[in-house]
Amino acid sequence: xxxxxxxxxxxxxxxxxxxxxxxxxxxxxxxxxxxxxxxxxxxxxxxxxxxxxxxxxxxxxxxxxxxxxxxxxxxxxxxxxxxxxxxxxxxxxxxxxxxxxxxxxxxxxxxxxxxxxxxxxxxxxxxxxxxxxxxxxxxxxxxxxxxxx
Numbered sequence: 579x580x581x582x583x584x585x586x587x588x589x590x591x592x593x594x595x596x597x598x599x600x601x602x603x604x605x606x607x608x609x610x611x612x613x614x615x616x617x618x619x620x621x622x623x624x625x626x627x628x629x630x631x632x633x634x635x636x637x638x639x640x641x642x643x644x645x646x647x648x649x650x651x652x653x654x655x656x657x658x659x660x661x662x663x664x665x666x667x668x669x670x671x672x673x674x675x676x677x678x679x680x681x682x683x684x685x686x687x688x689x690x691x692x693x694x695x696x697x698x699x700x701x702x703x704x705x706x707x708x709x710x711x712x713x714x715x716x717x718x719x720x721x722x723x724x725x726x727x
Contacts, residue, residue, distance in 0.1 A: 611671065613668070615663040620714040621656040626689045628720050633658075638679040646676040660710065674706030690722040 620637060624631040633656060638647030645662045657715040677683045685706035686692045695702045702708055710716070 609668040610665060610666055610668040612666040616666050618660040618712045619657050620710050622658055623656050624718045626720045627725050644679045646679055666707050671710045673708045673710055689720040692718060693721050694719040
C-alpha cells in the first residue's frame with residue numbers, strides 16, 4: 579500500500595513537471611521566426627530636418643561580425659543586412675538592436691527627436707521595439723535638437 583502511494587505520488591509529480599516544462603517551451607516557440615537562420619535585406623532611410631542622412635558602411639563589421647550590419651557596396655541604397663545563423667526569434671529582429679550595434683544609440687533620439695517612423699509607407703509608433711521584416715522599407719524622420727521646440 580505504501581509503495582503504491584509513493585508510485586502514485588511520483589507519477590503526479592512527474593506529470594506536473596512535464597506540464598510546467600511544456601508551458602516554459604511554448605513562449606519561445608511562438609516567437610520563433612526561423613529555426614535555421616535568415617538572410618534579409620531591409621532598407622532604412624534617415625532624415626534630419628528634412629535632409630537625407632548617410633548611413634555609414636561597415637556598421638557591425640569592425641572588430642566583430644554582428645548579425646545586423648551594413649556593407650560598402652549597398653549602404654548608399656539604405657540596405658541593412660540581417661544575417662543570422664541558428665534559431666532566430668522575434669526579439670532578435672527589433673530595430674533597437676541595429677541602433678545598439680551602431681554606437682549604442684537609441685532609435686528615439688539617435689539624431690535628435692524622432693517625430694515619425696514609416697514602415698512600407700505606414701506610420702509605426704513602436705520605434706525601437708519594431709520587429710523588422712524581410713522586405714521592410716523603414717523611414718525615420720528626426721528633428722535636430724537645434725530645431726526642436
